[in-house]
Amino acid sequence: MTIFKKIIDGEIPADIVYEDEQCLAFRDVSPQAPTHVLVIPKKEIVSIEQLAEEDAPLLGHLWLVIRNVARELGVAEDGYRVVVNCGRDGGQEVGHLHFHLLAGRKLEWPPG
Known part of the structure; x- marks a missing residue:
């Protein structure tokens, strides 16, 4: 079980900025920029290499969540x-x- 699965399951606390039935967005504990948020699917997918054709709608959703989180955090205008x-x-x-x-x-x- 990965640390991200433990965060999804609520076993490890996280600074969550967004959550819905398909994904979770939370602040990275070791930020590499003033704003550093991780967006993860709740479905356990190891990496891009393990994506299936049926994951296409989920990926589209993740990209829209990324855009919306950037807007909500006020970083969209300057770029990310x-x-x-x-x-x-x-x-x-x-x-x-x-x-x-x-x-x-x-x-x-x-x-x-």
Whole structure:
């Protein structure tokens, strides 16, 4: 069981900024920007590589949630970055699909 599943199940507390029946958004405990929110599906999907065709509506929902959370947090106008890491070499540390919403400072490119 991943730490994200434990957060979904309420076993580990989190600073939740949004929740619905399909997903959860909460502040990262080790923020890499002034605003750093993780958006995760409640469905247990390990990574992008494990997505199924039937997950397409869920992914569309997650992107709309990301947009809405950015607006609610007041970072949409100045801009934000969304990062999805996939696999060990891609920097994925938790085996549960998640989106990083980063904002609140100038984000450089390339990211590193």
